[in-house]
Amino acid sequence: MKKMFLPALLVAALFAAAPASAQKKVTPGTEKAASASYKLQPQLSTLGWLGKKVTGQHNGSVQFKEGDVLVRGSQIVGGTFVVDMNSLKVEDIKEQEYNAKLVGHLRSEDFFSIDKNPTSTFKITSVTPLKGDANGNNATVAGDLTIKGITQKITFPAKVGVKGGVASASGTATIDRTKFEIKYGSKSFFESIGDKAIMDDFTMSFNVIAKK
Known part of the structure; x- marks a missing residue:
């Protein structure tokens, strides 16, 4: 069984789609007095990952531990999210032995x-x-992603909204794992690895809900 890198992080970090009025550009820290904090609902939110290699791909999930979304009026203006890495799962491998091996390697x-x-x-x-x-x-959401104690800036598109006391967003973020010193199987660092290569980029698909 070829071992495969899959993500995690993330990412990162956001909120499920909901109808929203036009979003103006906002930067956390502006008009703090008018901002409200919405609590992330881990049980209603999902975070999935997909990693690819030359010979195939693997997918799975991780869970949010906690977080908050800053809202001003009908706009999301900031937020912080924590992901429980111990919740990492592989979902495409059904054989228990091989599933456990890949999870252990990740x-x-x-x-x-x-x-x-x-x-x-x-x-x-x-x-x-x-x-x-x-x-x-x-x-377009920009922010600081921290994996393995290393922080990097990432940017990704999302569908965001605030309605009826719920802040939500959904989308997919692409993350370069090598920026977090995860180089195993990377052709960028091991040129002769051939068909055992694992792609540097992985994706995190999020569907997140926070409530007032």
């Missing part, structure tokens, strides 16, 4: 070093309006 020093780094975090630094997106996204 938990190891080769990948996420989960025993030493039990959580990953994402902090929103800005939310910018996005128009004309073919997938229906209405905002």
